[in-house]
Every structure is written in C-alpha cells, then in structure tokens.
Amino acid sequence: MNTPSKPASGTSRRTFLASTMVSTMTLTLLDRQRADAAAPPLSKDTARDPLRVTLNINGRDQQLALDVRTSLLDALREHMGLTGTKKGCDHGQCGACTVLVDGRRTLSCLTLAVMAEGRAVTTIEGLASADGTLHPMQQAFIDHDAFQCGYCTPGQILSAVACVNEGHAGSDAEIREYMSGNLCRCAAYPNIVDAVNDAKTKMQRA
C-alpha cells in the first residue's frame, strides 16, 4: 500500500478537492433557463435543463448552473467546494447541514439551492473575521472541548450563534432545548452547553 504523500507546496487535501470540484462545475455552464420564467408545459426534458442560479455565499455572489433538484447543501459542497457544511442524514433530522440564511438558522439539505436566490447565506467558512480571528463561538468550542469527531461541529456552531442571537440561550435548559436540532453522536452535549454559555457573554460584550 502506498504511504500517503504530502501535497506539494502547501496544498492541503481540502483545497485540492475544492479546486477540482469548482473546475468541474464550470464545465457544466450551459445555456439554461431562468428560474423565475413561467413554467413551460410539462416535459421531463426541459425539467432536466440546468438553471442559472446566483447565490450570495458569505458576502459574495456566485453564479452556478444547477439541476433544479440540487439542495443548497449540495450546491455548497459539490459545486462551490465549501465542504465545511456537512451532510449527515440529508433528511432534516440531524442538523449537520445547518447554515444561516438571512441570519436565521436553516437546514441546507431541505432547501433547494434555487430557493436561496436573493438571500444571504453564511456558512462556517464565513464566520471568522477577514484577518482569521475566530468567531467567539468557534473559539469557545475549542476552549471547552465541545466536540470529539467534529462532524456535527460546523452545524452546531452556526446553530449556537443563532441560538444566542435569537435570545434563546438564557439558561442551560433553554440552550439544550434550542440546540436540540443538532445531534452529536459523540454526545459532547455538556461541553457544547458550556461553550454556548461562554460565547454568549463574549458575543453580548462585542
């Protein structure tokens, strides 16, 4: 078996995968219909035509050509290379795919990408400051060891930011209730509650 070789010149596996996916995506930019045009007569053929969709992700507009069935989650991961948002169940039951849409926590797996047009989407990649300083919630998750495997963590963090902003982080019990849409199979729940409490005070000060 080959030993994994180190990627050359500082290219990580993640950035390599991301750039490959984006270049594949540009090949699919075809002549396509607009989403807001009147629905044409029923025909499977036109239903399969790609749609031109403009998404605002972390403050930047991106044009994509997407199958109408593409979820916001798949658009982020497979078409934009933003793999921070995780796919857990793909049925709205686990919360791993949580992103903020116009500041409100939303399940990207149950959102059609085309339905996110005209809205501001924030993913885990867009949470830190431009200078790389982590969001207080990200820092609190590290400080309180609020994860083990880390797979649910991006969703947990975005959900936790919204939980505080909504004013639903008043007590441990309230945090548990309002974080119940994010499952953690490693059961890091006590530490997640600690992290939310800690970040809450820092977010309120900021």
Next chain:
Amino acid sequence: MRPFHYARAETLQNAIAAQQAQASIEAGHEASVAARAQFVAGGTNLIDLMRLDVMRPEAVTDINALERSPSGRIELGERGLWLGALVRMSAAADHPDVKRHYPMIAQSLMLAASPQIRNMASLGGNVLQRTRCSYFRDASYTECNKRNPGSGCAALEGVNRLHAILGVSDKCIATYPGDFAHALIALDAVVDIAGPSGSRTIPFAKLHKAPAESPHIETNLQPAEIITAFVVPPTPFARRSLYLKIRDRESYEFALASAAVALDMDGDTVREARIALGGVSALPWRARAAEEAIKGATLSDDVLQAVADSAYAQAKPRGENAFKVELGRRTLIRALRQAAALEI
C-alpha cells in the same frame, strides 16, 4: 428525486394560476399525496418526501414571496388572531400576542420540530404536513393506501407502536403528526382559502378528512387552492390554556400523546372547556364529548377520570399502540390539572 419544473409566484394570483395550469392537466386528481403540482414554502416536508420518492410532483411553485402579503403577518384584531399562512412557526411561537392571549398555540409550535425547521416551515405547510408512518415514508412497501390507493395498509398488522387510535379506519391508521393543528381545532379557528373560483372561509375542523375509505385524500382543499391565513376568534379564557406533549425524548420529537386544553373557570367550577388530542389521532382531533363531560364540574379525581374515559371511549388500539389509550388519558388529566392551576 425526480426532476420537476420550478416557478416562483410573486403574487397570490400567480400562485393559483401556476397550479391551475398543472391541475387542469390532471383532471380528476384531487388534492392528494399524488398531486402532480405542489406549492413549496419552507420545503421541510415536501423536499424530504420528494427525496424519498414518496411525492413526485412535476411542477413546484415557490410561494415564499407571499410573505410580503397579508399572508406574512400576525395581527390581533376584532376578528381575533390573524395568523398568515406564510408566517414561520418560530415567528408565531415567539410572538408576544400569541404567547399572552393564546398560550396553547405558542406552545404547540415551540414544542414542535427543531429551531431550524421552525425557522423554515410555514404555518400553512405545517397543518398540511404528512404522516410519519414508516410504511408511508418507505416507498419500497407496496402496501400503503395513502401513497398507493387500494394497495392495503401494512401498518394494520405491522410495526404500529406510533400509530393512531382515534379517527382511524381499516384502510389507514397513520397518525396525524402535527401539534399546531390541535390548538387551532380546539379554539374554533377558521381557515381562509384562495383558489381559482375565488376565496372561501371554512372552519379549521372541516379542513382535514378522516382516512375512511380514501386515506390518500387528506384535506378538503381543491386543486390549485391555497391557504392564505388562519383566524382564531377572540377567546378571552384561552389565556388559561396549554399544550402538553408527551414523547419518547424530551425535545425534537413527535408526540406519542398530547393534549391542547383551555379552561374557562368560575372559581373551582369549569364553565367551559376546549380539548383537542394529538399524537393519537388520524387527523386534528377535537374531543367534544370530553368537553361536555367537564362542563359545570369541579376537577375532582372522579370527574377527571370520567372526562378521560369519554375522550378515549371510541379508541381503536391495534397491537403495539394499545399503550396510547392509558398514556392519552393520563396526558389529558395532567393537562387539565395544570391548566386549572395556572395563575393568570
């Protein structure tokens, strides 16, 4: 998921016209699970069922723009509480007027689903959500009268711990999964509906149909009709109301049994009561016999037992869900005691 045509409707008229165009192609198709045209708002139920290949619409009309119409508003006025159909569950659950004047409505919404889903799901879509019956959701089962009319019901002799005991038929025992609908039916809400032949208002109690012989037709909505709002009449005693939900885990779970109760008290005597039961019924379920049984009574242990008896007198348990009769009775009794004890 199968491909479909997606269109955005900017106005109510657009939305109805878009669906009417599709509905005309499918003459004879009522508003059923198999309808080829669907509206989408939050998408939390529809997209899930499309991904499971349970629902296969060919045309999906996005009605989120109607949020900017009266369908996006909550207002407390002379007609009572106006809840626009495009209002999100979280907005209604957190609304100060809803919490203060109709606590059972706010609680039924807050105790449902997760914060993410409550941010997405509209009130109109919420009341129309489809059952969680595993045989309905798993398209590899042929037998499901809801999904595949006339094919039979695998739940009758199958894994049916979560299934309904009230309002069921020998064609379908699927549980109606929602919470909010029970609060609406308890409080005599009405539904404003717009459609190709104009607008109409019906009692909320007339919106859903019992499974009877046709479980695949779940509501009295006609093709291309759309719910625009719910109106809950002024009910001063609804301030003494609550929604009690009992489930397998403490949060983010459907009800095994629930009770929406409101009490109009004169000292220790109940002048009037409103009772609806969730988690146990095939459709939103008003327990009118129980309301009669409690009228004019004081809440003694004997009275509460008698009220619970009348609420579940017609229960038809089937195998694994037999426990729901006793669980439902106790849930109702606890809800009534708690409502009577509320300080308002």
